[in-house]
Amino acid sequence: MRILLAEDDGALTQRLQPLLEQAGYVVTAAADGRRAEEIGQIDDLHAAIVDLGLPGLDGLSVIERWRAAGRSFPVLVLTARARWHDKLAGFDAGADDYLTKPFQPDELILRLRALIRRSAGHASPRLQCGPLQLDINAGQFDLDGQPLALSPQEFRVLSYFIHHAGQVIGRDRLGEHVFDGGHDPDSNALDVLLGRVRRKLGLELIHTVRGQGWRLAPP
Incomplete structure (x- = not known):
């Protein structure tokens, strides 16, 4: 963010x-x-x-x-x-x-x-999408009740998705909010970063919306 x-x-x-x-x-x-x-x-x-x-x-x-x-x-x-x-x-x-x-x-x-x-309209300090939960005050993601180890950029990716759960997030929009400074849309840095996050989740939580971007939704 x-x-x-x-x-x-x-x-x-x-x-x-x-x-x-x-x-x-x-x-x-x-x-x-x-x-x-x-x-x-x-x-x-x-x-x-x-x-x-x-x-x-x-x-x-x-x-x-x-x-x-x-x-x-x-x-x-x-x-x-x-x-x-x-x-x-x-x-x-x-x-x-x-x-x-x-x-x-x-x-x-x-x-x-x-x-x-x-x-953002969230009264609770915890945001949840299926088995994924963010404790906003602690700045910690849990997956199935277990802490999820994330790098700062991985945390930014997942935090942005869970704050906009259910919405389709396009490449430019995600890149702008994840990378400090300008993001080259032709670079594959965002794909590599998103791939790491998906592997750590181990679940189909971040869905590809063909031609539009990605969406965080329960499996």
């Missing part, structure tokens, strides 16, 4: 980005408000983490412009501003959650997962 990290503190971005990627997200980073606003307008995001003190265009204005344009992905404000009126301004602008610095990275990831889960 693709998220935006809009943060002008380069050291904090370097600390958070690998942790978020390890948790299964494809992260696009922006160090100023105008770039963040542009990404949020054109990219297919699952969520955004936004610092209020962005240069160029402040975080509140970024969020307000997204909401005015009908962009509905969840937004988590991450800022040092802890006063109540700052929080109120963040929520009024259209933020969905507010976390003040300093913070624990694990709390950030848990809040982000909860926001994405709710925005």
Whole structure:
């Protein structure tokens, strides 16, 4: 799943980005408000983490412009501003959650997962498709009750499928949300990755829809 990290503190971005990627997200980073606003307008995001003190265009204005344009992905404000009126301004602008610095990275990831889960219409922290189950809070897949060992990219593939269970996922759409940066549609990297995931499942859970893509559905 693709998220935006809009943060002008380069050291904090370097600390958070690998942790978020390890948790299964494809992260696009922006160090100023105008770039963040542009990404949020054109990219297919699952969520955004936004610092209020962005240069160029402040975080509140970024969020307000997204909401005015009908962009509905969840937004988590991450800022040092802890006063109540700052929080109120963040929520009024259209933020969905507010976390003040300093913070624990694990709390950030848990809040982000909860926001994405709710925005996708999932009330439970567990998603299931047949014998496959994802514990969103723990970031762990189980197959028939047994933990499934996955690489970060394999986790991204399976996480994207289970969040969109029953939907046909095309090659370009899957590649965009699995690979960090551009994906060459002529490359076989996606096929190799998907083949590894299917072998680990050992079941016909990811079905090929000829000419369209793939779909996760019970066997």
